[in-house]
Amino acid sequence: MFFHIVLERNMQLHPRHFGRNLREHIISKLMKDVEGTCSGRHGFVVAITSVENIGKGLIRDGTGFVTFPVKYQCVVFRPFKGEILEAVVSMVNKMGFFAEAGPVQIFVSNHLIPDDMEFQSGDMPNYTTSDGSVKIQKDSEVRLKIIGTRVDATEIDKNISQSRPKWDPAGSHPSRFFCIGTIKDDFLGVINDPTTI
Amino acid sequence: MEKGGGGKGGGVGGGGKTSLKSIPASLGGKDDNSAKSKRGRKVQFNTEGLSEGKFTFSSKSDGKFETTYGKGGLTKGGKGDKVANGAKVSVVKEALPLELRVEQELPKNAKCLMDCEAAHILEGIQEQMALLSADPTIKIPVSFDKGLLYAKTHSHFTNPQAVKGLFQSLSEHGVTDGEICVIANICPETVEEAYAIVPSLKAKRSRLNDLLKEVLIQLAKFKST
Numbered sequence: 001m002f003f004h005i006v007l008e009r010n011m012q013l014h015p016r017h018f019g020r021n022l023r024e025h026i027i028s029k030l031m032k033d034v035e036g037t038c039s040g041r042h043g044f045v046v047a048i049t050s051v052e053n054i055g056k057g058l059i060r061d062g063t064g065f066v067t068f069p070v071k072y073q074c075v076v077f078r079p080f081k082g083e084i085l086e087a088v089v090s091m092v093n094k095m096g097f098f099a100e101a102g103p104v105q106i107f108v109s110n111h112l113i114p115d116d117m118e119f120q121s122g123d124m125p126n127y128t129t130s131d132g133s134v135k136i137q138k139d140s141e142v143r144l145k146i147i148g149t150r151v152d153a154t155e156i157d158k159n160i161s162q163s164r165p166k167w168d169p170a171g172s173h174p175s176r177f178f179c180i181g182t183i184k185d186d187f188l189g190v191i192n193d194p195t196t197i
Numbered sequence: 198m199e200k201g202g203g204g205k206g207g208g209v210g211g212g213g214k215t216s217l218k219s220i221p222a223s224l225g226g227k228d229d230n231s232a233k234s235k236r237g238r239k240v241q242f243n244t245e246g247l248s249e250g251k252f253t254f255s256s257k258s259d260g261k262f263e264t265t266y267g268k269g270g271l272t273k274g275g276k277g278d279k280v281a282n283g284a285k286v287s288v289v290k291e292a293l294p295l296e297l298r299v300e301q302e303l304p305k306n307a308k309c310l311m312d313c314e315a316a317h318i319l320e321g322i323q324e325q326m327a328l329l330s331a332d333p334t335i336k337i338p339v340s341f342d343k344g345l346l347y348a349k350t351h352s353h354f355t356n357p358q359a360v361k362g363l364f365q366s367l368s369e370h371g372v373t374d375g376e377i378c379v380i381a382n383i384c385p386e387t388v389e390e391a392y393a394i395v396p397s398l399k400a401k402r403s404r405l406n407d408l409l410k411e412v413l414i415q416l417a418k419f420k421s422t
Contacts, residue, residue: 001378002315002348005307036338042303046315046344047322075310075318077344080302080375084383084394086351102347103340143383186393187385 001083003076005042006052009034010067012060026068027051034074038177040151043078044103079104079146079179086191087181089140092125099142104177108144112182114189134190141191148180309374311381313352313360319345353384353420363415366408371401384420385413 009030017025031048038044055069079085079101087099087106096109110119110127117127117136126137136142183189310318323345326337354360364377376395385391388410392399398409 001375001382002310002312002344003303003307004310004318005304036340038340042307044340044344046341047319049318049322075315075322075344076307077315077340077347078303082396084379086383100343103343187390 001078001080002046003043003078004049004073005076006071006073007034007042007045008069008071011070012065012067013057015064015066018066023054026054026070030070030072034072038103038151043076043177046075046077046103048072048074077102077104079106079149079177081146081149083146084143084188085146085181086141086143089136089138089142092119092127092137094119094121094125097127097136099144099181104179106144106146106179106181108142108181108183112147112180112184114184136190142183143188143191144181144183145185145188146179146181150178152176152178309378311352311354311357311360311378312348313354313381314357316345316348316352317357319348351382354381356419360416360419363412363419367405367412370404370408372398372405381416384416386417388413 011026011030011033013022013026013029030051034045035047036045050073052071052073055071057066057068059066085101085106087101089097089099090105091098094110096107096111096113099106099108113127113136114129116129117134118130120126120128124137126135128135319341322341326341360381364372364381367377368374376397379395380391383394385394388406391409391413392402398405
């Protein structure tokens with residue numbers, strides 16, 4: 001589910017950026033630092049919508065860097081346990097299938113796929129009912145319920161923001177949401193099929 | 198609560214912890230990980246039960262009962278395929294408090310967005326992004342594109358404001374923003390489907406039934422246009 005939320009962050013800025021364009025520098029650094037990141041509490045920060053307030057800077061002892069408290073609004077995406085989502089299947093194997101809903105990955109185990117659906121191997125591995133009327137394969141759209149969520153270990157902390165620029169140059173996510181889902185319930189399952197059987 | 202439990206049942210606290218630990222391990226994923234995860238889920242659920250039940254257990258001061266309870270939960274989960282139904286039930290049970298927690302898990306200054314609202318906002322930002330992308334140092338993160346794509350493909354409506362107004366009547370009857378967003382995102386066709394998707398509404402069924410029916414009919418009209 002998407003959320004609109006107000007967050008705060010202490011931005012550290014090198015003195016060379018001070019001047020007329022200070023505000024622009026802070027905002028562009030904020031965007032670079034925050035967008036695309038993920039935390040267990042808030043989920044994926046998809047986009048910053050506005051900067052509410054930039055507080056007074058504080059010089060860090062001994063360095064000359066200045067920290068600015070920045071309050072900003074952003075759109076976040078976070079999955080919840082019990083939430084129903086529509087996701088696109090990205091991979092199918094005998095253990096179950098993986099699906100993606102926006103930036104979130106969801107695994108649906110074969111125990112949580114209805115019993116009448118059987119795994120069929122081949123070029124296009126899929127789960128099919130015995131009469132062949134329903135098929136789950138890559139790029140199928142499924143409606144599923146999230147029953148478990150997990151964020152991979154490295155959760156971002158506001159206070160370690162100084163160490164961030166060293167990693168994540170290519171925008172790879174330091175932490176990712178991973179969910180377990182089920183389609184074994186009423187009104188869950190395939191919505192449409194790419195092959196249109 | 199912890200103190201009360203700690204006095205008589207240090208075992209309870211310990212049991213709770215270990216069972217909780219088993220959850221991430223089981224999510225790690227091997228062949229039969231779903232069975233494990235089910236087990237993990239069950240166990241977690243049991244511990245929730247335990248924490249509630251601790252008072253009664255400790256008041257009875259029945260240490261044995263606590264330990265058997267914990268073990269029982271595990272072994273039950275271990276018995277293979279027949280668990281499926283049991284797991285289903287526990288999932289449904291779980292969904293009740295979980296749906297409600299949408300509001301509690303996020304800070305108060307968070308506002309739920311329907312997919313169509315999110316798509317609206319993100320599209321606006323995308324236009325700005327095009328301007329910004331002249332600056333090579335700013336990269337549009339992958340999750341933005343994915344988020345936007347997701348919001349776009351799943352937004353059934355073009356006019357978020359009208360949809361919001363439609364749900365006003367529901368929120369007056371105590372339906373939370375989170376629940377409304379799930380309904381708007383999924384866009385169920387029947388009242389039964391809506392209850393299946395948002396089980397927490399079942400509690401208010403008698404009051405909501407007619408209203409919900411009306412809202413869903415209106416919603417279908419928005420969807421088609």
